[in-house]
């Protein structure tokens with residue numbers, strides 16, 4: 001596979017995001033499967049990562065108290081944010097971070113913090129960056145994308161507030177074109193994050209935890225998420241209704257052509273259409289059309305054939321903009337009696353609910369880890385995922401399209417007020433082309449669900465969704481209020497049941513025409529690798545005994561759904577354990593125990609149970625492990641998870657009897673413990689169809705490391721989990737090993753550690769972690785611009801170390817936005833009225849003078865004057881700490897006209913040349929603010945002033 005192929009989708013088509021082929025099973029996961037960042041760059045549309053060069057401060061920087069008339073006046077103006085929001089704030093001693101960044105994931109669990117958030121301190125933090133745009137960018141439309149910030153974010157560009165976002169899960173797109181400066185004068189981008197705010201009752205992370213981008217386009221372009229092209233079928237005919245939203249940031253109206261071309265999975269164009277649109281200046285226009293396609297290969301769970309649609313904006317044969325969106329040809333409907341149908345075939349939803357965090361990395365989940373998680377769900381036999389209770393990263397949906405998952409996409413805040421309707425609208429616009437998305441969920445378990453108010457609220461939210469997409473039903477996850485006279489079930493297309501098993505039949509009987517699905521079920525507890533529930537140790541056995549009072553065991557939950565055709569399917573709470581909400585225990589438990597898999601994606605027995613029930617292939621797995629001490633002769637409960645007609649169990653070769661297989665309840669035995677081999681054989685139609693063996697292992701003697709993939713991309717972004725285990729002298733996994741392991745890495749970084757122990761309060765960062773019941777995980781990331789190998793060594797006292805090498809393939813650098821290290825620019829300049837006689841450099845405006853002295857920012861020369869004049873300009877600068885300590889260099893770039901510069905009234909430099917030129921001089925070290933004054937000796941009719949920025953650099 002060459003690199004060009006890897007920039008293509010499974011379909012062989014370069015998509016709106018460039019992604020790599022995705023293996024459908026673990027076996028194929030040895031290939032470098034994904035490029036972590038998914039954005040394409042074309043000549044007409046540049047999508048540049050803005051993940052680098054951020055300066056970060058954990059904690060708040062209070063805004064200074066504005067005092068006096070002059071400051072109060074200035075404070076009220078655009079571009080005048082103060083404190084850490086100001087372009088001139090000294091961040092040069094802050095740490096530097098690369099996004100995505102979850103600052104809560106660096107915290108140790110702390111008993112005094114909120115258990116809901118995994119006992120992690122969250123709080124307030126600031127992020128600052130300096131962006132450089134070239135003069136050649138002038139005239140382009142430049143947009144900032146912040147894909148996800150937890151939780152409240154305030155964003156300033158060059159000292160102007162450009163947006164606030166109170167959603168920890170929605171992206172924001174900000175047109176920053178009007179605020180931008182070009183060339184040497186850099187652009188200050190500041191984000192204040194308030195993660196004391198919460199939107200959930202689970203671990204939400206903190207900070208800018210998803211990717212950030214700068215998108216540069218022609219002034220006439222397709223707006224972000226501006227193509228809607230989701231195929232629908234009428235009779236035998238497939239149609240793709242097209243809706244393309246254009247924007248014109250230019251100064252005059254433009255008439256453009258809009259073309260759309262459908263390409264099949266091999267990249268061959270199979271249908272095309274052309275539309276014309278006129279977009280007036282600073283307005284949007286929506287261009288509509290349609291295309292028809294005959295007999296496409298259908299998208300479905302097993303063979304998710306992905307087509308693509310390339311939409312271009314063309315003017316006089318020049319392509320101004322291009323967007324590629326995924327397309328899957330599939331039909332869907334929910335039947336009130338028979339459940340969900342995909343392409344007219346019944347499909348029982350075998351789904352899980354998930355949150356977005358993973359061991360070690362919190363919510364800043366690299367795309368390689370996201371891919372691993374979804375692959376684990378494929379391995380499970382899961383076909384549906386509920387994004388509980390919020391939007392996921394956009395790459396999640398791309399992977400679901402490629403891997404064949406059905407997605408219930410969920411809105412976070414239940415509220416039809418404009419601010420939250422915007423969030424809902426954003427969700428639908430972003431995700432409505434994904435064939436994987438089958439349901440829009442407007443809420444989860446809202447107290448108003450059984451009331452008229454809830455009904456009215458959902459009615460409005462559903463109506464909004466319908467203006468954007470009529471092809472998918474709206475649902476809501478209800479855990480009560482189903483039978484009140486007016487309730488939400490009357491305002492949705494499909495009713496989602498959270499638990500409420502006892503009401504499945506009654507509700508169906510009372511509402512025979514309303515389609516139903518579980519939106520959430522089960523909530524059973526298991527601690528991976530444990531076989532005795534021990535409340536004192538906060539441990540739950542993995543025999544599927546324990547569930548929350550509102551939930552059921554995995555077996556009971558699935559049986560209730562599997563036996564009812566009118567329930568479209570299950571969404572088990574949850575696919576993976578997640579940080580926070582450590583039900584049923586609290587401290588030191590800091591993650592949930594609901595997962596079918598643990599925090600690392602290691603399987604609990606619930607995995608084998610569901611795989612047996614959900615997967616068609618033969619599954620037989622016995623539990624527990626067979627390595628016990630001090631249990632000789634004592635009965636051990638053995639359970640087989642399987643989908644066999646019969647199962648026979650053997651201890652040390654001796655049959656313990658054959659049982660008729662029960663694929664709902666599963667089979668069990670009480671076996672007096674004797675070391676050796678326990679094995680089971682499963683039979684289908686009388687023939688042995690599966691076997692599973694567990695053996696008594698010896699003590700651990702060495703460590704073993706197993707990567708998820710054999711090779712990685714050397715782009716500094718690609719990440720993957722490495723499984724860590726201890727093995728005995730015969731190389732067998734020791735299920736009871738709890739050794740403390742230390743890791744060493746060269747050629748990459750360890751970005752997180754985990755072991756799936758919900759009660760472990762040690763750091764998930766660093767280089768050491770204990771095994772928990774035989775397993776741990778490290779998450780490694782390559783270094784930018786690297787190639788060769790990444791080497792990891794694991795050591796533990798008394799054990800032979802393990803060492804592995806992972807191939808690192810050279811990858812072309814991702815396109816990054818140009819950013820700068822801290823530079824002190826100057827602001828707050830005032831200009832005195834021109835005078836014919838020389839001026840005292842100490843001249844100052846009165847505090848209440850807003851008018852005779854002007855206000856300006858260096859960068860644009862002044863208009864020529866009618867007579868030769870002296871013009872004084874001044875500002876006060878608080879030099880950055882480093883400059884105060886070591887001195888700096890003042891750079892006055894492109895000064896026009898002869899002039900003299902003064903520092904605190906004393907001449908520092910002089911420029912006698914009346915033309916344009918730079919002036920640089922040293923600023924000695926020293927504390928306190930400095931007053932910079934420049935007196936221009938302007939010649940009549942000649943331009944003079946600041947042709948560019950005036951800044952101070954450290955020396």
Ligand code: GAL
Pocket residue numbers: 444445479498520523548551573581583
């Ligand atoms: C549900 C809720 C989930 C989670 C779960 C735990 O009621 O929707 O977010 O809290 O309970 O059982």
